[in-house]
Amino acid sequence: MTINLDSLALLELIEARGSFAAAAVALNKAPSAITYQLRQLEDSLDVLIYDRSGHKAKLTPAGKALLEEGRKLLESTDALTKRVKAVASGWEAELRIVLDSVVPFEKAIPWIQAFDALESPTRLRFSSEVLSGTWEALYSGRADLLIGSRLDQNQFASATGLHIQSFGQSLFVFAVAPSHPLANAEEPLCIDTIRQYRAVAVGDTSRNFKPLTFGLQSGQAVLTVPNLQAKVKAQLAGLGCGWLPWNLIEQEVANGELLVKKTEDSTRQSSLCFAWQRGSQGKALDWWTQHLATVQLNFQPPQ
Incomplete structure (x- = not known):
């Protein structure tokens, strides 16, 4: 069983023009040539694509399914052709x-x-x-x-x-929830004070490079989360303390949901x-x- 793109394109053209004869004119072929090509397709699939019992041939349910799926295939083929030509001209297939x-x-x-x-x-x-x-x-x-x-x-x-x-630059500030014990601690916070409370840290996703840590003190308890967005949520919930990028918590600080605390090294730039x-x-x-x-x-x- 073989379905070629020309046969699918012919079905598309017949439906667009409304009849076998109109499609034949568009292709500059005899109507008998159109009929013969459709017969070959029907024989190849062993299904009836057109019901010719009436005054005008109509697509059978199988023919409608073939036309619908064929259109998708023709569109995909056209897109693939354009993409291949574009890649050949210097455009990448994908940019990661x-x-x-x-x-x-x-x-x-x-x-x-x-x-x-x-x-x-x-x-x-x-x-x-x-x-x-x-x-x-x-x-x-x-x-x-x-x-x-x-x-x-x-x-x-x-x-x-x-x-x-x-x-550009990203500023990191030390932040805690109002319910956290450090919220009322005297400023600037010293390292020994911070070390007493659990930090929230984002886990380095490196597989082979040496993992980096950021803002952790020696001996400090750590809650490791998957990304900075999770770190913000954890600190909002009072689950720990730590450094956060200002751009991710600006609204929370304005709303009083997080407090920025001064530390001995104040702020950190990245x-x-x-x-x-x-x-x-x-x-x-x-x-x-x-x-x-x-x-x-x-x-x-x-x-």
């Missing part, structure tokens, strides 16, 4: 972008919309990692573009052949950057790196 959890996905929405305006055939695939896991995804080839926190990864930039470009591998840059990656170069993220409270 890994976001550090410090950069909310909402920030990427206007960038995606700007990219969509190009009508590029490149599919975008976003993923999220934490700390060293973000850099490992890029270094291992699981991602083509990294958007996130620079951390201390500049140390291996030259060794791994990465382009790294800064495009440089935001985007990075990509040297040497293999298609049109989609080229657009993204050029576009992000015009962006400035400032995740800090107003002065």
Whole structure:
């Protein structure tokens, strides 16, 4: 049993033109040639596609199913053809972008919309990692573009052949829920005071790189959660204390749901950057790196 695309296209044309004769005219063929091609298709499938018992041939239920599914197949084939041609002209089939959890996905929405305006055939695939896991995804080839926190990864930039470009700053503040014991503690909080209470930490998602920790004290109890959004929720519930990026808790602080406490080292800054591998840059990656170069993220409270 064989169904070729020409036969499916013929069914589509007959339904669009309304009759075998009209389809024959459109194809510059004799009506008998159209009938013969349909007979071959029916014989191949061993089903009746058209009911010819009336004045005008009508699709049978099997014929309607074939037309419906055939349309999807023709559309998919057309899309595949365009995508293959686009890839041959320099567009990637897929661009994999890994976001550090410090950069909310909402920030990427206007960038995606700007990219969509190009009508590029490149599919975008976003993923999220934490700390060293973000850099490992890029270094291992699981991602083509990294958007996130620079951390201390500049140390291996030259060794791994990465382009790294800064495009903003993220401020981390020490925050607790009003119900937490540290809410009423004298400021600035010292390390020995903080160490007495459980910290909420985001687990590094690195598989092979050395996992990083952030803001933990030696001997401190730790509740490890999967991402920064979970860390915010845990601290809102009073389950622990810790450093949080200002952009993720600005509203909670304004509402009094979280309190920012001064510590001996006050605040912590993290440089935001985007990075990509040297040497293999298609049109989609080229657009993204050029576009992000015009962006400035400032995740800090107003002065």
